[in-house]
Amino acid sequence: MQLNKEQVLQALSNVEEPDLKKDLVTLNMIQDIHIEGNRLSFSVILTTPACPLKGLIENACRNAISHFISPAVEVSINMTSRVTTQKNTGVPGVKNIIAVASGKGGVGKSTVAANLALGLAATGAKVGLIDADIYGPSVPIMFGLEGAKPQASQVNGKTRIEPIEKYGIKLLSIGFFTDPNQPVPWRGPMVSSAVKQLFNDADWGELDYLVVDLPPGTGDIHITVTQSFPITGAVIVTTPQNVALADAKKGIGMLMMDAINVPILGIIENMSYFTPAELPENKYYIFGEGGGVKLANMINAPFLGEIPMVKSISESGDAGKPVVLTEDGILSKAFLHLAERVAQQISVYNAKATDLQDVINR
C-alpha cells in the first residue's frame, strides 16, 4: 500500500471540529503532511492553544486514519495552534481584545481579568493585560509591581512605552503612571487620552489576547475604548445581588448597542457563596443565589461559572501573585478552565464572523 496526501486529507475530512462544526480539512487545520513508507505525520492547527477538545480531536484523527486508510499506518500528530483573529483591533500585532466588564465596582473584574490573562498564558498563548481603571487601578498591587515604572523607548522616532513583563504576560496599568499616594482628580477628556495611550503608544509586539480590565460604569473610558479598539468579546463579571445585576445589565446594554456591538463571551458570577473550613458541606449565599445564571439566561449568553468567596483569592491579590499561580488546586483549575472556555468562545466567534479559511491563512 502506497500512502498519499490525497488519501490522508480524504480520511481527515471525516473529522469535525466540534465547536466550529466543520471538518478539519475544510477548516484548513491540517498542515505539514509528511509520508515515509507507512509512517505518517501531520500538524493539526487548532484555533486556540487552550482548546479543551485537543485530546478528543487528536483521537478522532487517529481513528479516521485507522478506519479510512489502515490500522497499520503509524501516525504521529503535532497538535499545535494559531489563534485566529477576525477584525482589526486597532492595535498592530494584537489579534484579539478581551474586555472584562461589569457595570458595578468591586465585583471582581480585576481578579477575573488578572487570572484570565494568566490562565490564557498558561495554555501557551501570548497575552497582554491593560488595566484601564484610572481611579482604581489594581494591576500594580495584584502583580506586586507597586512603584514600577515602564521604560520608554524610541521606535521610528516615536516614543514607545514598554509594557512590564511579569509571570509571562505583558502588563500596563494606568497606575504605573500616577502616584499611588495621590488622587487622580481627572475629568473625562484627560482620562480618555491617558487610556488611549496604553493601547496606541505601547510596544505590545505580537499578542494572541489583550485582556482589558475596565473600570465600573459606562463612562468615558468605555466609550473611548469600544470606539477606538474593536473588542473581540467581553466577559461580564457580576455578584449575585439585584443591585449588581442591575448594573451588569446596563454594562451589557452598552456593549450591545448597535454602534458598539461587542459580543458577550459569557457571564461569570463571583463571590457566589462562602464555605467555612469547619463546615465543608455548607454554602452560605451571603449575597443571594443564582443571579449570574439568571442574567446569562436573560441575555442568552453562556454562563461561564461561579467563583466562591475564598480568602486566598483576596490574599493572593493583595500579595502580588494572583491565585491561578498559587498551588491551591481547585481555584487555579477553575480559572484555567475559565481561560479555556473564553479562548474557545473567541475562536467560535472568529470563525463565525469571517471566512475561516481566510482567517487561518492570515
Add this chain to the structure above:
Amino acid sequence: MQLNKEQVLQALSNVEEPDLKKDLVTLNMIQDIHIEGNRLSFSVILTTPACPLKGLIENACRNAISHFISPAVEVSINMTSRVTTQKNTGVPGVKNIIAVASGKGGVGKSTVAANLALGLAATGAKVGLIDADIYGPSVPIMFGLEGAKPQASQVNGKTRIEPIEKYGIKLLSIGFFTDPNQPVPWRGPMVSSAVKQLFNDADWGELDYLVVDLPPGTGDIHITVTQSFPITGAVIVTTPQNVALADAKKGIGMLMMDAINVPILGIIENMSYFTPAELPENKYYIFGEGGGVKLANMINAPFLGEIPMVKSISESGDAGKPVVLTEDGILSKAFLHLAERVAQQISVYNAKATDLQDVINR
C-alpha cells in the same frame, strides 16, 4: 429664696458640653428659662438630635441646679436640638452635606449612605439623600422605588423637581431619570450637569443633613460636587483589602486637597468578617483583617466601626427596605449608633469652624 435667671445661668455655666469642650451658657445652648416660685424650666438646645450625650448633659444640668442653687428647686428640662451649620452648602435650606465616598466600588457606599440617612432621620433630623452614582444608581432598588418618577413643579417660574419621600426621608437618584434597562453611556460634562441638577433644581426644603452617595473614583462627579456644594464632611467606606485601602486613600487624598478641603468624619470598615449561624463564635476574615483601623490611624481620622457580612444586609437592600428599618436588633442598632457618631462629628466640626454663638443663633 427668690430664684432668678442670673443664678440659673450662673449654675449652668458649670456644665460643659463634652464634645464641644465649652459650657452650655457660652455655647448659647440654654434657652426659654421660666421661673415660677421654686419651679424652674428651661430648654437645652443640642446641636444634634442624635446626641449620644443627651442623658448625660440633662443629668449634669440637674446636678448643677441642685448643687449651686438648691436641691429644693423643681427642675423641668426640655432637651431639644437645632442642627448647626457652618458654611453655605450651596443648596438653600440645607444645613449640612454629608458625602459618603470610598474610591473603590462595591464596598458598601450605598448601603452605608442609605442606612446612615435613615438612622439620622430616626433621631428626629430632617434628612435628604442624593444618589449621585450615575452609572450604578442604587437608591431605586434599595428603597423599592423602581420606576418611580419625581414630580416636577413650577416655583417662581422655574422648574422644581420634587424629591420622592420614603421612610421619612427625601430622595433623589439619578436613576429616577434614566431607564433602568438602558445603559447611560454619557461622557463627563453630561454627567456633571445631570448631577448638579439633583442639587440645584430640586425642592429640598429645610434639611438638617443631605447625604450624598458618591460613585467610586475621583472623577467628574466628585470634582463637580465638591466644587459646587461645599461639603460639611465625608464618611469613608472601605473593605479590609489592600486594593480597597489603596483606592480609599486616593479618594481621601482628593477630598483633602487644598482646593477641596472636605473634613473626613471617619472611616467605616464594611464586610469585615462573616459569622455562620452554626458557628456563632467564629469570625471569618475573608477579605483580610484590620484594614479600616489602619487607614483611620494613617490619616488620623476616627474609626467609626466595622460592619460584618450579613445576608440580611444585601437581602434588605435588594428588597427595597434598608436593614436599619428591619427588626434585626444588632444591625439596626449599629447603624443608629453610626448615625449618632456622624451627627456628633458634624456638630464638633461646625463648632470648631465658626463662632458657635453665631451659629446657634442663626
